[in-house]
Amino acid sequence: MASEDIVTVEKVIKDFRPGFGLRKKRVLHGISLGVREGEIFGFVGPNGAGKTTTLKILLGLISASAGRATILGHDVQESGFRRQIGFLPENPYFHEFLTGREFLRFYARLASVPRGRREERIQELLGWVGLSHAGNARLRTYSKGMLQRLGIAQALVHDPKVVFLDEPMSGLDPIGRKDIRDLILRLREDGKTVFMNTHILHDVEMLCDRVAIIVAGKIQWEGRMEEFSHDRELRSDVVLARLSPETATLLEDRFGALLRGHGERVELTVAQKHVEGVLGAALGSGAEVVSVTPRRASLEAIFLSTVGRGSKEGA
Numbered sequence: 001m002a003s004e005d006i007v008t009v010e011k012v013i014k015d016f017r018p019g020f021g022l023r024k025k026r027v028l029h030g031i032s033l034g035v036r037e038g039e040i041f042g043f044v045g046p047n048g049a050g051k052t053t054t055l056k057i058l059l060g061l062i063s064a065s066a067g068r069a070t071i072l073g074h075d076v077q078e079s080g081f082r083r084q085i086g087f088l089p090e091n092p093y094f095h096e097f098l099t100g101r102e103f104l105r106f107y108a109r110l111a112s113v114p115r116g117r118r119e120e121r122i123q124e125l126l127g128w129v130g131l132s133h134a135g136n137a138r139l140r141t142y143s144k145g146m147l148q149r150l151g152i153a154q155a156l157v158h159d160p161k162v163v164f165l166d167e168p169m170s171g172l173d174p175i176g177r178k179d180i181r182d183l184i185l186r187l188r189e190d191g192k193t194v195f196m197n198t199h200i201l202h203d204v205e206m207l208c209d210r211v212a213i214i215v216a217g218k219i220q221w222e223g224r225m226e227e228f229s230h231d232r233e234l235r236s237d238v239v240l241a242r243l244s245p246e247t248a249t250l251l252e253d254r255f256g257a258l259l260r261g262h263g264e265r266v267e268l269t270v271a272q273k274h275v276e277g278v279l280g281a282a283l284g285s286g287a288e289v290v291s292v293t294p295r296r297a298s299l300e301a302i303f304l305s306t307v308g309r310g311s312k313e314g315a
């Protein structure tokens with residue numbers, strides 16, 4: 001957490017009591033995180049990790065069992081600052097007999113958008129999410145992607161500073177997801193701060209400035225996306241032909257290469273920083289370089305290893 005953070009979660013614990021007399025269930029184990037102004041923050045974790053629970057605490061919908069959370073310097077238990085935040089829930093309810101325009105009108109009234117400003121704001125928002133043509137159509141005729149865009153328009157109706165999105169891409173096809181991603185990027189361009197729950201790693205890689213990974217109610221990692229891949233050493237796979245046994249030994253000893261196979265083709269994995277050395281030595285010895293493939297430490301690979309570690313700790 002840093003002083004400039006505009007959303008903070010400090011050592012938050014959440015226990016649920018499944019029923020009278022039953023043992024409490026700890027869902028958040030003292031989590032801490034911070035979101036900087038103007039960034040897209042990804043809160044990433046597998047099903048049941050505690051993402052929605054954290055979001056509900058931030059939105060003041062449920063209270064933490066212990067710890068503290070703030071938004072724009074206000075304790076989330078206060079109510080005066082709520083005008084500054086917008087929210088797209090995990091499974092928004094859309095009344096199918098309303099038109100898109102009526103739906104936004106309803107939320108504009110709830111969010112106390114001044115009467116004289118409402119229609120203009122709704123028009124603006126419909127245009128912004130690409131639904132100008134559908135404003136007068138009933139929601140029953142909307143596709144899932146259109147509904148999700150309308151849900152985002154709803155979250156923005158009162159022009160909030162911080163926008164919370166719970167799984168904004170779930171259930172969408174690749175085009176629908178790209179539409180939502182583009183909208184989220186435009187939110188950042190407009191100076192908004194976006195807090196997004198998701199488990200779609202590709203979207204996180206495409207969008208987020210920083211992420212926190214939560215597994216079984218504990219934060220496993222928090223930081224900038226770039227650090228995320230730099231944290232682990234990048235490696236490359238190199239395939240060589242006509243490699244002599246002497247050179248193979250040299251590659252192992254000098255560059256720590258891991259060799260597989262022998263004879264006509266040898267495949268080896270080596271740290272990125274040694275690729276040049278390996279290629280130089282191999283070519284110098286008369287071997288042939290068949291291919292070099294950098295292995296990007298994908299968020300998915302890292303995520304899976306983090307999840308594995310988290311569930312072992314939890315066991």
Ligand SMILES: Nc1ncnc2c1ncn2[C@@H]1O[C@H](COP(=O)(O)OP(=O)(O)OP(=O)(O)O)[C@@H](O)[C@H]1O
Nearest residue numbers: 016018027045046047048049050051052053054199
């Ligand atoms: N009201 C509740 N009472 C008891 N347990 C609850 C309650 N709400 C959530 N939980 C439990 O808390 C854990 C975290 O749930 P949460 O909805 O926060 O996960 P999530 O990370 O949002 O998962 P998903 O990706 O499936 O949306 C789950 O084990 C869930 O069953």
Ligand SMILES: [Mg+2]
Nearest residue numbers: 051052053090
């Ligand atoms: Mg959830």
